[in-house]
Amino acid sequence: ISIHQANTPSSFTVESPNVTYSDADITSKYTYRTTDVSFANGAFSAAPRETVYDFKTERKVGKVGVMLVGWGGNNGTTVTAGIIANRRKLEWETREGPRAANYYGSVVMSSTVKLGTDTQTGKDVNIPLQTLLPMAHPNDLIIGGWDISGLDLAAAMDRAQVLEPTLKSLVRKEMVGMKPLPSIYYPDFIAANQEDRADNVLSGSQASMDHVEHLRKDIRDFKSANGLDRVIVLWTANTERYAELVPGVNDTADNLLKAIDAGHPEIAPSTVFAVASILENAPFINGSPQNTFVPGCIALAERHGAFLGGDDFKSGQTKMKSALVDFMINAGIKLTSIASYNHLGNNDGKNLSSQKQFRSKEISKSNVVDDMVAANNVLYKEGEHPDHTVVIKYMPAVGDNKRALDEYYAEIFLGGHQTISMFNVCEDSLLASPLIIDLVLIAELFTRVQWRKHAEQDWKSFHSVLSVLSYMLKAPLTPPGTPVVNALAKQRSALINIMKACVGLEPENDMTLEHKLF
Numbered sequence: 001i002s003i004h005q006a007n008t009p010s011s012f013t014v015e016s017p018n019v020t021y022s023d024a025d026i027t028s029k030y031t032y033r034t035t036d037v038s039f040a041n042g043a044f045s046a047a048p049r050e051t052v053y054d055f056k057t058e059r060k061v062g063k064v065g066v067m068l069v070g071w072g073g074n075n076g077t078t079v080t081a082g083i084i085a086n087r088r089k090l091e092w093e094t095r096e097g098p099r100a101a102n103y104y105g106s107v108v109m110s111s112t113v114k115l116g117t118d119t120q121t122g123k124d125v126n127i128p129l130q131t132l133l134p135m136a137h138p139n140d141l142i143i144g145g146w147d148i149s150g151l152d153l154a155a156a157m158d159r160a161q162v163l164e165p166t167l168k169s170l171v172r173k174e175m176v177g178m179k180p181l182p183s184i185y186y187p188d189f190i191a192a193n194q195e196d197r198a199d200n201v202l203s204g205s206q207a208s209m210d211h212v213e214h215l216r217k218d219i220r221d222f223k224s225a226n227g228l229d230r231v232i233v234l235w236t237a238n239t240e241r242y243a244e245l246v247p248g249v250n251d252t253a254d255n256l257l258k259a260i261d262a263g264h265p266e267i268a269p270s271t272v273f274a275v276a277s278i279l280e281n282a283p284f285i286n287g288s289p290q291n292t293f294v295p296g297c298i299a300l301a302e303r304h305g306a307f308l309g310g311d312d313f314k315s316g317q318t319k320m321k322s323a324l325v326d327f328m329i330n331a332g333i334k335l336t337s338i339a340s341y342n343h344l345g346n347n348d349g350k351n352l353s354s355q356k357q358f359r360s361k362e363i364s365k366s367n368v369v370d371d372m373v374a375a376n377n378v379l380y381k382e383g384e385h386p387d388h389t390v391v392i393k394y395m396p397a398v399g400d401n402k403r404a405l406d407e408y409y410a411e412i413f414l415g416g417h418q419t420i421s422m423f424n425v426c427e428d429s430l431l432a433s434p435l436i437i438d439l440v441l442i443a444e445l446f447t448r449v450q451w452r453k454h455a456e457q458d459w460k461s462f463h464s465v466l467s468v469l470s471y472m473l474k475a476p477l478t479p480p481g482t483p484v485v486n487a488l489a490k491q492r493s494a495l496i497n498i499m500k501a502c503v504g505l506e507p508e509n510d511m512t513l514e515h516k517l518f
């Protein structure tokens with residue numbers, strides 16, 4: 001394959017018999033190389049295997065809208081102001097000098113991938129991830145959504161206490177005109193301390209088909225009012241308690257629909273939003289830890305070929321953990337305990353000060369090292385696991401500047417110990433907002449990608465559960481029965497290499513033999 005750079009440094013075409021460009025699509029024939037392992041007579045035998053796939057990516061991105069559930073919250077207001085600031089290329093004064101809008105923290109917008117090696121200089125050619133395939137630009141996203149609090153987005157932005165006053169004054173006029181749609185509020189699912197902001201709610205405090213139909217109409221109206229090709233719905237509302245898994249209620253698609261119709265008390269608002277989105281074929285992403293995607297909900301999405309992604313934004317402490325533990329265990333260091341303390345003072349923290357909602361977060365945060373531990377059978381015996389504790393406390397004074405204190409304790413050579421202690425100030429909403437953007441852009445991309453076994457007749461979509469979003473998520477949802485990958489580097493490689501396969505490029509193997517063999 002030879003690659004040449006076009007006029008703009010970040011645009012490229014792939015010159016290969018395996019890749020064709022038409023006005024409508026980019027089609028690639030891609031050889032996926034894996035290794036089959038079997039065990040016989042006391043030994044493994046490993047056999048390379050090749051599977052040939054075709055991928056087809058629609059080139060027209062179209063007009064994309066995003067509807068946030070919890071639009072008036074800290075994340076909702078921050079991502080909205082951030083997109084306006086970027087769209088208008090705003091600059092503002094801070095006590096540290098002038099600042100300009102950017103998309104730092106977005107892997108799509110602010111990280112690069114190696115396209116290849118320059119034939120003349122021998123140096124790596126890196127391009128922004130956003131240019132690897134035709135993707136929406138966040139500046140073009142149309143934003144709307146729902147909130148149980150009726151404050152307009154400007155007042156909600158003040159309530160959030162995240163952004164500099166100088167920046168707020170520049171976006172205020174536009175945000176005053178943005179008003180969240182009334183939402184569904186089932187008080188049993190979020191903390192009682194949220195009740196005083198619930199002044200923008202539809203009638204009914206349990207699931208109903210009326211609610212599903214109302215939300216479906218909201219999505220359709222938003223789509224037609226803005227002339228959109230695609231709407232993505234994303235839950236950035238409060239963390240709910242776990243829903244109990246009840247046979248006959250939320251176990252199958254039909255039972256779930258029946259249970260909604262019957263107003264069953266174990267159906268969470270987030271699941272009602274997911275069902276409405278599935279029925280409108282709008283990808284639904286869950287940024288909070290609760291089990292929105294009960295088995296019946298996943299089955300419904302599979303039935304309708306709709307996309308789901310979740311759960312829980314991976315923004316601060318867990319992102320560090322999924323990078324650091326990956327490093328330690330892959331370095332052959334035996335991690336023996338992780339103690340994680342958080343305190344935060346925003347409304348998310350207030351909601352999490354209630355035990356049932358904290359429990360959702362605790363579950364989401366606790367499994368993040370399982371795959372890395374299980375993969376190292378030199379350090380850990382079957383079933384052995386490092387101790388792992390997560391504590392979260394509500395501390396109003398620190399506001400949105402969450403503190404995460406972690407101690408990693410490990411066993412090293414000949415019984416020695418390594419202790420790593422970390423103090424991480426996570427400006428919560430400024431870390432989460434770029435993840436919201438990434439989740440939307442990547443989910444939208446995968447609505448335009450299709451695959452088939454090479455030369456088969458019919459094209460198919462990726463599985464309804466978009467595990468390719470895992471890099472941005474703390475407790476990645478994967479198709480039923482498939483493994484969960486938490487390790488940050490692997491998650492990034494999966495995303496980038498799948499995107500590369502869509503343009504017929506090999507996965508990045510980091511071998512750089514060209515610099516080693518001469």
Ligand code: NAD
Nearest residue numbers: 070072073074075147148183237238239288313315347432
């Ligand atoms: P927030 O409390 O500021 O915002 C949540 C908003 O949701 C509020 O405005 C609330 O009124 C609204 N809401 C509650 N129930 C609703 C419903 N049924 N329908 C519509 N709106 C509803 O919280 P935040 O800081 O913006 O975080 C949002 C969510 O993202 C939380 O669940 C949090 O745990 C999760 N999360 C955040 C981060 C991060 O900020 N770094 C990381 C991981 C997960």
